[in-house]
Amino acid sequence: MxxxxxxxxxxxxxxxxxxxxxxxGVSLKLEEGEVLGVVGESGxxxxxxxLALMGLIPFPGRVRADKLxxxxxxxxxxxxxxxxxxxxxxxxxxxxxxxxxxxxxxxVGFQLxxxxxxxxxxxxxxxxxRAVELLGQVGIPSPESxxxxxxxxxxxxxxxxxxxxMAIACNPKLLIADEPTTALDVTIQAQILDLLISLQKExxxxxxxxxxxxxxxxxxxxxxxxxxAGQIMEERSxxxxxxxxxxxYTAALLAALPERSEGGRLATIPGxxxxxxxxxxxxLFSPRCAYATEHSRNVRPTLKPWAGxxxxxxxxxxxxxxxxxxxxxxxxxxxxxx
Amino acid sequence: MAAPPFSVLAMLRFILTRVSLIIPTFIGITLLAFxxxxxxxxxxxxTLAGERGIDPARHEQLRKEYGFDKPIIVQYGxxxxxxxxxxxxxxxxxxxxxxNEFSSLFPATIELALCAIIFALxxxxxxGIIAAIRRNSIFDHGVMGISLAxxxxxxxxxxxxxxxxxxxxxxxxxxxxxxxxxxYIEPITGFLLIDTLLSDEPEAFWSAVNxxxxxxxxxxxxxxxxxxxxxxSAMLEVLGEDYIRTAKAKGxxxxxxxxxxxxxxxxxxVVTVIGLQIGVLFTGAILTETIFSWPGVGKWLxxxxxxxxxxxxxxGALLLGVVVMSVNLLVDLAYGLINPRIRHTR
Amino acid sequence: xxxxTMEAPAIAVPTATPPHPVREFWGYFSxxxxxxxxxxIIVAVILVALLADVIAPxxxxxxxxxxxxxxxxxxxxxxxxxxxxxDPIGRDILSRLIYGAQLSLLIGIVVVAISIAxxxxxxxxxxxxxGLTEIFIMRLxxxxxxxxxxxxxxxxxxxxxxxxxxxxxxxxxxxLPHYVRLARAAVITETSKDxxxxxxxxxxxxTRLMFREVLPNCTAPLIVQASLGISxxxxxxxxxxxxxxxxxxxxxxxxxxxxxxxxxxxRAWWVVTFPGLAILITVLAFNLLGDGLRDALDPKLxx
Numbered sequence: 003m004x005x006x007x008x009x010x011x012x013x014x015x016x017x018x019x020x021x022x023x024x025x026x027g028v029s030l031k032l033e034e035g036e037v038l039g040v041v042g043e044s045g046x047x048x049x050x051x052x053l054a055l056m057g058l059i060p061f062p063g064r065v066r067a068d069k070l071x072x073x074x075x076x077x078x079x080x081x082x083x084x085x086x087x088x089x090x091x092x093x094x095x096x097x098x099x100x101x102x103x104x105x106x107x108x109x110v111g112f113q114l115x116x117x118x119x120x121x122x123x124x125x126x127x128x129x130x131x132r133a134v135e136l137l138g139q140v141g142i143p144s145p146e147s148x149x150x151x152x153x154x155x156x157x158x159x160x161x162x163x164x165x166x167x168m169a170i171a172c173n174p175k176l177l178i179a180d181e182p183t184t185a186l187d188v189t190i191q192a193q194i195l196d197l198l199i200s201l202q203k204e205x206x207x208x209x210x211x212x213x214x215x216x217x218x219x220x221x222x223x224x225x226x227x228x229x230x231a232g233q234i235m236e237e238r239s240x241x242x243x244x245x246x247x248x249x250x251y252t253a254a255l256l257a258a259l260p261e262r263s264e265g266g267r268l269a270t271i272p273g274x275x276x277x278x279x280x281x282x283x284x285x286l287f288s289p290r291c292a293y294a295t296e297h298s299r300n301v302r303p304t305l306k307p308w309a310g311x312x313x314x315x316x317x318x319x320x321x322x323x324x325x326x327x328x329x330x331x332x333x334x335x336x337x338x339x340x
Numbered sequence: 341m342a343a344p345p346f347s348v349l350a351m352l353r354f355i356l357t358r359v360s361l362i363i364p365t366f367i368g369i370t371l372l373a374f375x376x377x378x379x380x381x382x383x384x385x386x387t388l389a390g391e392r393g394i395d396p397a398r399h400e401q402l403r404k405e406y407g408f409d410k411p412i413i414v415q416y417g418x419x420x421x422x423x424x425x426x427x428x429x430x431x432x433x434x435x436x437x438x439x440n441e442f443s444s445l446f447p448a449t450i451e452l453a454l455c456a457i458i459f460a461l462x463x464x465x466x467x468g469i470i471a472a473i474r475r476n477s478i479f480d481h482g483v484m485g486i487s488l489a490x491x492x493x494x495x496x497x498x499x500x501x502x503x504x505x506x507x508x509x510x511x512x513x514x515x516x517x518x519x520x521x522x523x524y525i526e527p528i529t530g531f532l533l534i535d536t537l538l539s540d541e542p543e544a545f546w547s548a549v550n551x552x553x554x555x556x557x558x559x560x561x562x563x564x565x566x567x568x569x570x571x572x573s574a575m576l577e578v579l580g581e582d583y584i585r586t587a588k589a590k591g592x593x594x595x596x597x598x599x600x601x602x603x604x605x606x607x608x609x610v611v612t613v614i615g616l617q618i619g620v621l622f623t624g625a626i627l628t629e630t631i632f633s634w635p636g637v638g639k640w641l642x643x644x645x646x647x648x649x650x651x652x653x654x655x656g657a658l659l660l661g662v663v664v665m666s667v668n669l670l671v672d673l674a675y676g677l678i679n680p681r682i683r684h685t686r
Numbered sequence: 687x688x689x690x691t692m693e694a695p696a697i698a699v700p701t702a703t704p705p706h707p708v709r710e711f712w713g714y715f716s717x718x719x720x721x722x723x724x725x726x727i728i729v730a731v732i733l734v735a736l737l738a739d740v741i742a743p744x745x746x747x748x749x750x751x752x753x754x755x756x757x758x759x760x761x762x763x764x765x766x767x768x769x770x771x772x773d774p775i776g777r778d779i780l781s782r783l784i785y786g787a788q789l790s791l792l793i794g795i796v797v798v799a800i801s802i803a804x805x806x807x808x809x810x811x812x813x814x815x816x817g818l819t820e821i822f823i824m825r826l827x828x829x830x831x832x833x834x835x836x837x838x839x840x841x842x843x844x845x846x847x848x849x850x851x852x853x854x855x856x857x858x859x860x861x862l863p864h865y866v867r868l869a870r871a872a873v874i875t876e877t878s879k880d881x882x883x884x885x886x887x888x889x890x891x892x893t894r895l896m897f898r899e900v901l902p903n904c905t906a907p908l909i910v911q912a913s914l915g916i917s918x919x920x921x922x923x924x925x926x927x928x929x930x931x932x933x934x935x936x937x938x939x940x941x942x943x944x945x946x947x948x949x950x951x952x953r954a955w956w957v958v959t960f961p962g963l964a965i966l967i968t969v970l971a972f973n974l975l976g977d978g979l980r981d982a983l984d985p986k987l988x989x
Binding site: 058061085094095099103104116120121 | 601
Binding site for chain 2: 720825826828829832833834835836837840841842844845846847917921924925928929930931941944948951952955958959961962963965966969970973974977
C-alpha cells in the first residue's frame with residue numbers, strides 16, 4: 003500500500019473572470035520513505051496539489067479527485083475531526099516564508115509545544131523538554147534559551163529550523179516542504195536542505211520537495227515530477243530525468259540551470275505560464291515550445307507511460323520518429339524564441 | 341540578527357519614548373486654549389478673570405497678574421505655569437474653580453462612557469469575528485449593513501427616537517437624568533452604579549441602571565459600528581496570513597485557530613481603533629448628555645457656551661483634550677504589551 | 687503581468703480577454719449593491735435639492751398657527767396637502783426637508799472643497815519641502831486629530847459665534863488633517879518615482895511639479911476621502927445645528943429642525959423623526975459610495 007495515492011486530482015478557484023483551474027488531472031503515488039521532487043514555475047500548481055493533500059485549500063477553492071488517500075485513509079470522505087488528527091501528526095508541511103509562517107504574537111516555545119500537547123497529549127513540562135530536544139536536533143544552538151524568543155527576534159534560517167522542528171515533532175510519515183529554501187540566503191539554503199535530507203534518512207519518512215529550482219531537486223530527490231500550468235508534464239526517476247529529459251519543458255528547465263549553460267549565456271524560456279485568459283486549446287506548453295506544431299496547438303496531449311515514467315507530450319525528445327512526426331504535423335517554427 | 345530578549349529596561353525605554361512623544365501635543369493643546377480665549381469678543385481681562393464689570397483698580401491688578409503688559413510668549417508662560425499647577429481659572433457664573441467643577445462632573449461622564457464602550461465591545465467584537473468567519477453569509481451582510489447605518493447615525497436624533505420608542509411608547513425607561521429624584525446618594529466614588537450599592541437603598545441601583553440604558557445605547561452606537569467593522573476586517577486579514585495556514589497544518593481545531601492564533605493578532609489594530617474611539621466617545625458624550633440631561637462634563641460645556649462662561653469652556657476643553665490624549669497614550673502602551681514586535685523595536 | 691503573451695496573439699491563443707480598466711472599475715463598483723444604492727440616493731437628493739422650488743408643496747418658512755402640529759397624512763387628523771405633517775408653528779415639514787437638502791449638500795460640498803483646497807496645498811508643501819515645514823504642519827495636524835472632532839468644532843464655533851458659516855469653517859478645519867496626510871503621503875511616494883525625476887531633470891519648477899505632475903496621481907484616494915468627508919461634514923454640521931451652534935432658526939437645516947422639535951418629542955413624533963431620517967439616509971448614502979469607491983479603486987483588495 004502506497005503512502006500517498008492521488009488519482010485525477012483537480013483544484014478550481016472561482017474568480018471574477020471565470021473558473022481558474024489551478025490543478026488539472028494530477029495523479030501521483032508515493033511510497034513510504036520515498037523522496038519526490040515536484041518542480042515547476044510559480045503558478046504551475048505544485049503547491050496547490052500538496053495543499054489539497056493537506057486539506058488546506060482555502061475557501062472558495064474546490065477539490066475534486068477520483069482518489070485521494072494517505073496511508074490507506076480516504077481523504078475525500080474523512081471527517082474534519084479525523085483529518086485534524088492526521089494533519090500535523092502523520093503528515094506535516096513547512097512553507098516558503100518561515101518568518102511569516104510563524105505566529106508573531108507567540109513564542110517559539112509556545113508554538114512548538116502546542117503541537118506536542120495536541121497530538122502526543124504531553125503535559126507542559128514534558129512538551130518543553132521534548133521541544134528543547136527537537137530544537138537541538140534541527141541544529142539550533144542553545145535551544146533552552148530559544149523557547150522564550152519570538153519569531154521576529156530570529157533570522158529566517160533559524161525560523162525555518164523552528165518550522166522543521168514543529169513539523170517533525172510528532173514523527174510524521176510524510177513531510178511536505180514547499181519551497182523551503184527560496185526565501186533564505188544562499189549559504190543557509192544548503193544547510194536547510196542537508197538538514198531535511200538527514201532527517202528524512204534518519205526517520206525513513208516520505209519527503210515531498212516542492213521547488214522551482216532544478217538544482218534543489220538534483221541534490222535531494224529520487225524521483226521528479228515536472229508540473230506546468232496545473233498539469234504533470236513529465237515524471238520519472240531523477241537520474242534518468244537529468245540524464246535525458248524527455249519533455250521539451252523539462253529540457254528547457256535544465257538548460258536554464260547555470261551549471262549547464264553553454265557559451266556563457268544563460269538559457270531562458272520565453273513567455274510566461276498561461277493565466278486565466280490565455281489558456282491554450284492544445285498542449286498548455288505549446289505557446290512557449292520550440293517544437294510546437296499545428297497539431298499540438300489544437301490537440302491536448304494525454305499523460306502516457308514513457309521511458310520508465312510518464313510524459314504529456316506529442317513528440318517526446320527520445321522518440322526516434324520525432325522529426326518526421328513534427329514535419330508531418332506542420333511545425334509553427336520558433337517565433338516564440340525570437 | 342537576534343534582538344535582545346524581553347527585558348525590563350527595553351520596556352522602560354519603550355514607555356519613556358511614548359510618554360515623551362505626547363509633550364508637543366500637550367503644548368499644542370495649551371497653545372490652542374491660550375489663543376482661543378483671546379479671540380473672544382469683549383474685554384480679554386474680564387473674560388480671563390471670569391468677572392464682569394470690574395473696577396479699574398482691580399482691572400489694572402489683573403492686567404499685571406496675567407502679564408498683559410509683557411510679550412505674548414511671557415503671557416503664555418504664565419498661563420502654562422498656572423495650568424501645570426491645576427489653576428484653570430474659575431467659572432464666571434458660579435465663581436467655582438473650573439478644575440473643581442470638572443472633577444465633580446467627570447465621574448458621570450466616565451460612567452456613561454465606560455458603559456458605552458463595554459456595550460460596544462460586548463456586541464461588536466463577537467459580531468465582527470463571526471462576520472469574518474462566515475464571510476459573505478447573510479449574517480456578514482447583516483452586520484456590515486447595520487454597522488454602516490450605525491456609523492452614519494446622527495446620534496442626537498437616535499437618542500430622541502429611542503426616547504420616543506422606549507420612554508413614550510412603552511414607558512420602559514426614564515427620559516432624563518442619572519437617577520430617580522426620590523433618591524439622594526452620597527457621592528463616594530462618583531460612580532452611581534457603585535455608590536448606590538454602597539448606600540442603604542439597594543433599589544436605587546436599579547433606578548441608576550434604568551437611567552443608564554438609553555444613554556449607553558446612544559453613546560455606544562458609533563463605537564459599536566466601528567468596532568464590528570474593524571474587527572471583521574482585521575480578522576479577515578489575519579485569517580489570510582501564512583501563520584494561520586501553519587496553524588491549520590498543525591491540525592489545530594478551528595476554534596483554537598480563530599480564538600487564539602487569529603484573534604491575538606487581529607486585536608492589535610482593534611485596540612488602536614478602540615483607543616481612537618475614546619475621543620469620539622467624549623464628543624458623543626456632549627450630544628448624549630445634552631439629550632438625556634445627563635449631569636456630566638459634556639452638558640456642562642454646552643451650558644457654558646450659552647452662558648458665555650468662557651473660562652469654563654477654555655478649561656473644560658483643555659481638560660477633555662488632556663484626558664483624550666492620556667487615554668491615547670495608555671492605548672499606545674497597551675498596544676506595546678500585546679504586540680511583542682512593537683515592544684522590541686526602538 | 688501577462689502583457690508579453692497578450693501582445694503576441696501568435697504565441698498565445700486567448701480564450702477570453704481581460705476587461706478594460708474603466709469597465710473593470712465599473713464591474714467592481716456595480717457588483718457592490720450598497721455602493722450603487724448610495725449613488726442612486728445621492729443623485730435623488732441632488733435632484734430634489736435642484737428642483738426644490740418646483741417640487742416643494744409649500745413655502746418652507748410660511749407659518750400658520752392654525753395648522754400647527756398636523757400629523758402626517760396617513761394618521762388621523764392629517765391631510766394630503768401636508769404629507770409629512772407640520773411643525774409647532776405650522777410649517778410644512780416636507781417642504782422644509784426639501785429645502786434642507788439644498789443646505790445639507792451645500793454644507794457637505796463647501797466644507798470638503800475648503801478642506802481639500804487647503805489640505806492638499808499643505809500636504810503638497812509638507813511633502814515637497816520636508817524638514818521643519820513638514821514637522822510643523824504634520825505636528826499641527828496630529829494635534830487636531832488628537833482632539834475629538836466635534837469638541838474642537840464646538841469650541842471654535844463658541845468663540846467665533848454660532849452660525850452656519852462659522853460651523854462650516856469649524857468642520858472644514860476639523861476634517862483638514864485627513865487631506866493633508868493623504869496629499870503628503872501621495873507626494874512622498876510619487877516623488878520617488880521616475881516620472882517626477884524626469885520632469886525635474888527637464889527643468890520643471892516645484893510649483894508646476896506639484897500641481898501638474900503629482901496632484902493628478904493622488905486623485906483616487908482624494909475622491910474616496912472626499913466622499914467620506916462629505917458625510918462627516920453633513921453629520922457634524924447637523925450636530926452643531928442641533929446644539930444651536932450651527933445654522934440658526936428659521937433655517938430649514940435638518941439639525942436645526944431637530945433642535946426646534948426636541949421639546950415636542952413627547953407629543954408629535956413626526957417633527958423629530960423625519961429630519962433625522964433625512965440626515966441618516968444622506969450620510970449613509972455618502973458612506974456607501976465612499977466605501978464602494980475605495981473597494982473599486984484599491985488594487986490591494988482585488989483578487
